[in-house]
Every structure is written in structure tokens, then in C-alpha cells.
Amino acid sequence: MKLPLVELHLHIEGTLEPELLFELAARNAVTLPWASLAELRAQYDFADLQSFLNLYYRALDVLRERIDFTDLTRAYLARARTAGVRHAELFFDPQAHTSRGVPLVTALAGVRDALDRSVDEWSISTKLIVTFLRDRPPAEALQILREILAGGVPIDGIGLDSAEVGYPPELFTEVFALARENGLRLVAHAGEEGPPDYVWQALDLLGVERVDHGIRSLEDEVLLDRLVRDRIPLTVCPFSNVRLRVIDTLADHPIVRMLDRGLLACINSDDPAYFGGYIDDNLAAVDAEFGLGPDRLALLARNGIEASFLTNGEKAALTAEVDAWRAAQPAPATAIRSS
Ligand code: HPA
Ligand code: ZN
Numbered sequence: 327m328k329l330p331l332v333e334l335h336l337h338i339e340g341t342l343e344p345e346l347l348f349e350l351a352a353r354n355a356v357t358l359p360w361a362s363l364a365e366l367r368a369q370y371d372f373a374d375l376q377s378f379l380n381l382y383y384r385a386l387d388v389l390r391e392r393i394d395f396t397d398l399t400r401a402y403l404a405r406a407r408t409a410g411v412r413h414a415e416l417f418f419d420p421q422a423h424t425s426r427g428v429p430l431v432t433a434l435a436g437v438r439d440a441l442d443r444s445v446d447e448w449s450i451s452t453k454l455i456v457t458f459l460r461d462r463p464p465a466e467a468l469q470i471l472r473e474i475l476a477g478g479v480p481i482d483g484i485g486l487d488s489a490e491v492g493y494p495p496e497l498f499t500e501v502f503a504l505a506r507e508n509g510l511r512l513v514a515h516a517g518e519e520g521p522p523d524y525v526w527q528a529l530d531l532l533g534v535e536r537v538d539h540g541i542r543s544l545e546d547e548v549l550l551d552r553l554v555r556d557r558i559p560l561t562v563c564p565f566s567n568v569r570l571r572v573i574d575t576l577a578d579h580p581i582v583r584m585l586d587r588g589l590l591a592c593i594n595s596d597d598p599a600y601f602g603g604y605i606d607d608n609l610a611a612v613d614a615e616f617g618l619g620p621d622r623l624a625l626l627a628r629n630g631i632e633a634s635f636l637t638n639g640e641k642a643a644l645t646a647e648v649d650a651w652r653a654a655q656p657a658p659a660t661a662i663r664s665s
Contacts, residue, residue, distance in 0.1 A: 327654050328410035329623060330647045332630035333594055333605050335538050335561035337417045337457070337487070338437060339386055340597025341402040350388035350397070359384070370600055375519050375570050376489055378600060386422050395436025400447075403440065405598075407448045409606035412644060413634060415453040416441070417485055420470050421462050430470060434479045453482035453635050455513060458501060460486050460493035467501045475508055482635060483511030485538065486528075490520040495527040502532040511635050513561075515539055518572060522546035529558065536561065536633055541572065543589075544580055554588040559633030564608050566596035576615050585625060592630035620655040624648050 344363045351358050360366040366385075372378040389395060399416075406414055416437070423433040434456075441452045456474060458467035474481060484505045486498055495514055502512055516528040518539035525543050528534045529552070540560040543549050553560065562581055567573045573580075584591040593612060598604040603611070613623060627648045631641050 327651055329627050329651050330412045330644055331410045331605055331609075331627060332592070332634050332644070333406060333411050333414040334536070334559070334592060334630060334633055335417070335563055335594035335596055336402070336414060337419065337597050338399055338402060339389075339419055339422060340382060341405070341599050342385055342389075342398060343401065343599045346398065346401055347385055347388050350390075350394050354388060354390045354394070356388050356390070358388075370569075372570055378570055378597070379488060382597065382600065383422055387426065389423065389433070390428060392432045392436040392439070395433050396439045399437050399440030403444050403448045403450055405604055406450055409604050411450055411605060412647075413451045413631075413636060413640075415455055415482070415635060417455050417457040417487065419457050419459060419487065420474075421459045421466065424470065425462070430473055431477060431479060434474070434481075438479050451636070451640075453511075454480075455483040455485050455511070456481050457485040457487040458498065459488040460498065461489040464497050464501055467498065468504065471501055471504055475504075481510065483513060485512075486514040486516075486532075487538070490515060490518055490524065494520070494524055496531050499531050502534075506533060511535060513538055517542035518570075522549050525549055539563065539567075539572075541567065541580060541584075544583070550587060550589070553590075557590050557632070559590045559592065559629070560584065561594045561633065562591050563594050563596035563601075564612050565598075565601040565603055569601040576611060579612065579615070581612055582616050582618075582622075585622065590629050590633055591626075592633050593626050594630075619658075620652055624652040627651075
């Protein structure tokens with residue numbers, strides 16, 4: 327029995343594996359700056375968020391046609407299925423495509439095509455969250471949101487990502503207000519590289535229901551009290567934090583401290599093709615590092631379910647499966663030794 331997982335912080339563009347990237351480059355006759363898979367992989371040594379984003383946006387140039395976006399999304403869903411993912415809320419960056427001449431509907435409908443079949447094909451339910459690039463003009467985000475609201479491709483929510491420092495959430499108040507008026511769910515990256523003040527702004531000015539990363543919240547006790555009191559979820563991405571040098575090593579990761587502080591934290595994969603693994607790999611590495619054990623693994627899985635935008639009934643059903651997984655785990659060695 328596999329621990330049922332919910333993935334809440336996953337940039338679909340960040341699942342573009344080198345093999346698929348080269349395949350799409352050949353299919354679309356795109357000339358790449360890297361001669362081989364090894365040469366591309368050699369670029370995956372990041373100094374910070376911006377150095378990663380430079381490669382991430384460059385690599386996306388191979389995505390041209392609607393089917394490319396469908397293939398990318400199907401490849402992720404296939405991998406997520408092996409990880410035990412039962413529900414995924416995907417981020418998608420429209421401006422990473424419109425800014426290089428790919429029409430909004432081509433990209434968005436391509437992703438949607440795969441999501442519409444994901445329950446039947448992979449037994450994974452999904453939600454689609456459009457993320458706006460905070461280092462591009464808020465007016466552009468507003469325009470794209472209006473186009474999406476007017477168009478025929480449904481989405482579930484909006485978020486905020488890309489370069490954080492210098493681009494505070496307050497710039498996007500109008501965008502989030504429009505999304506809220508239209509019944510969309512609201513999340514934002516905050517407190518990844520940016521200060522705790524950006525988390526406050528995301529909560530109080532944008533009205534987000536969930537904070538992506540948020541690990542710099544640990545620097546502000548009053549903010550921690552608020553996050554705990556209101557059960558605001560934090561979607562934590564350990565491999566990402568190490569690879570983007572938000573923390574030095576996995577051993578320094580605050581995930582256990584966060585759980586002990588009472589935060590509703592869950593584990594996610596961010597950009598798994600670039601950061602060394604998917605949600606199961608992240609969980610396994612954190613378990614190996616800290617010896618989480620079945621109780622904390624189950625807690626992380628339950629937190630993900632609670633943090634999701636599933637209905638209460640769907641949450642209860644998945645939580646019951648986590649409880650069944652926990653009950654099926656072997657008793658600790660100390661209990662066996664006592665006879
Ligand atoms: N942080 C911010 N923006 C992003 C990321 C990330 O980890 N991945 C893709 N866009
Ligand atoms: Zn992210």
C-alpha cells in the first residue's frame with residue numbers, strides 16, 4: 327500500500343525532463359544551445375532563484391504547439407502516478423509562453439487536454455492554477471486573467487511566482503481582487519527568497535488561502551502565530567530550497583521545526599526536473615535525513631490533503647486512506663523487542 331499523496335506546488339514547466347526537451351526540440355526544429363543531455367544537465371547548478379529561472383525560461387522555448395503542452399503534462403502525470411500522487415494542483419505560467427509568441431489558448435488548452443483525461447488515465451484528480459510572473463507588469467497579468475475569464479478554458483485559481491525580491495505581492499492587489507470576484511482560489515509564492523513582510527502582504531493584501539514556500543516566515547514569530555491560528559498552509563519544497571540555496575543542506579531544512587511549531591506544512595516538488603526529484607523523492611530524502619517515521623509521514627500527507635482545494639468529502643475520503651496506510655505500517659522495533 328502506497329502513501330496517498332497530494333501535490334500542491336508543482337510548476338508544470340518545471341517537469342520538463344531533458345529527454346523530452348530534446349525530443350520536442352527535434353520535433354519543432356528548435357536549435358538548442360546545449361549539444362547533449364549531459365551538457366544541459368551540467369547547467370543544473372544554481373546559485374539562486376534567478377539563475378534557475380534563466381535556464382527554466384530558456385528551456386521552455388521547445389514548447390510550441392498545443393500537443394507539446396499536452397505531452398509535457400501527460401509525462402508529469404505518469405510520473406506522479408508512480409509517486410502515489412492522487413490529487414495534483416498544477417501551476418502553469420502563461421506569460422512564459424505568450425511573451426515568446428505562443429498564443430495563450432495554445433498553451434493553456436494543451437495543458438487542459440491532459441488534465442481533462444487524468445482521472446481516467448492515471449486516477450489522479452487535478453486543479454489548474456495560473457501563476458503570474460511577478461517580475462512582469464501587473465497590467466499584463468490583469469490582461470491575461472481577463473482573457474482567461476472570457477475564454478473557454480476553465481482554471482481553478484491563480485498564483486504568483488518568478489523572481490521574488492523587489493516584486494512585492496502588493497503590486498498584484500487588483501489582479502487578485504478580480505480573481506476573487508470570479509470565484510477563483512488564491513495562492514502566492516512568498517517568503518522563498520523574499521522577507522516575511524511579503525507573506526503578510528500575500529495574506530492581507532492579496533487574500534491568499536495558501537502560501538507557496540513561506541519558509542522565511544520562521545523569522546517572524548507574530549507571523550507564525552497567525553499562520554498557525556488560521557491554519558494557513560505552507561507548500562514546502564525541500565529539494566528546491568537546497569538547489570536554489572535558500573538553505574545550505576537538507577540537514578538544515580526546517581521542515582521538522584515547522585511541523586513542531588504547529589504549521590500546516592506539506593512537502594512538494596516545485597520543479598522536479600531541475601531539482602533532483604519528484605514528491606516521493608523529496609519525502610524519501612527528508613525521511614532519510616530526519617527519520618520522520620510513519621506518524622510524521624502520515625501527518626505530512628494529511629496536511630497536504632487539508633491544504634488542497636478538494637471538497638470536504640474528497641478530503642475525508644483521502645484522509646481515511648492515509649489513516650489506513652498508517653495503520654498498516656509495522657510497529658516500531660522497540661515494541662517487538664520488549665517480549
Ligand atoms: N520560485 C519562483 N518562481 C518559480 C519557481 C520557483 O521555485 N519555479 C518556477 N517559477
Ligand atoms: Zn514554485
